[in-house]
Amino acid sequence: MPGTTLVTITDHVIDSGFSTATPVSDLRAARGFWRAVAGTALPHQPRGPTLTAVLRPLRDGDLPAVRDLVVAAGMFTAExxxxxxxxxxxxxxxPGPKGVDGPTCLVDDPGDPSGPVPLTAVVYYRPEEATDRVWDLTMIAVHPTEQGRGSGLALVRQVEADLSGRGARLLAVRTSGTGQYASTRAFYDRCGYDRVAHVPDWWTEGDDLVLFTRRLAPRDE
Ligand SMILES: CC(C)(COP(=O)(O)OP(=O)(O)OC[C@H]1O[C@@H](n2cnc3c(N)ncnc32)[C@H](O)[C@@H]1OP(=O)(O)O)[C@@H](O)C(=O)NCCC(=O)NCCS
Incomplete structure (x- = not known):
């Protein structure tokens, strides 16, 4: 797994998977511009071609920003x-994954040397125990100011590309069947994931498990 991966989020990238050879200086300039705009309470818009993210593995000092991000995204309370x-x-x-089988957490890198900038995207995935090359997409969050612009889809494609390179066979996502998670289920539908299982009362009474999967390698014949 490379130490740093550049992902330019454009319509083309979303259609094709990801990855361009845009110079880092351009990426950082675009990122700085986007943050300045986002910081002024930009109204929610459809995805734009200018949003750019530089993804890198989680490192020391990131955890407070990750906690802030997942709270802002509504995944958890601060407590x-x-x-x-x-x-x-x-x-x-x-630093880095523990070999090719290690759990991995990627965040976007503000690329701003002038000071700490809040993270806007995090994704965490790990191998599923007692399976043959199955991985679990455990956590993904995009800051509300940047949702709906293609970042989430680009993150998912990034994870898939990384895991394909590591020989993974299947990527699984567990979510909830409640109304609160309808948008999350719509997101995974749109990402091309199959709803393969629905288990009533899994999380708690009245809160069902919805299991999505996507093949990362062709079925062995
Ligand atoms: C789920 C989440 C990661 C998606 O990130 P995002 O950047 O907003 O998603 P994208 O902009 O990449 O959307 C990708 C596709 O999913 C679709 N989609 C996203 N949210 C949707 C919704 N509520 N209803 C229907 N489609 C939706 C988008 O329309 C887009 O499809 P398009 O290309 O046809 O327009 C983000 O909304 C989030 O952080 N939510 C809170 C945390 C969470 O629920 N995480 C998942 C559970 S662990």
Missing amino acids: ETPFLDDVLGPLTRT
């Missing part, structure tokens, strides 16, 4: 986030 230190902390103490 719920300390568990993330246990889950993600080991990844920051051992």
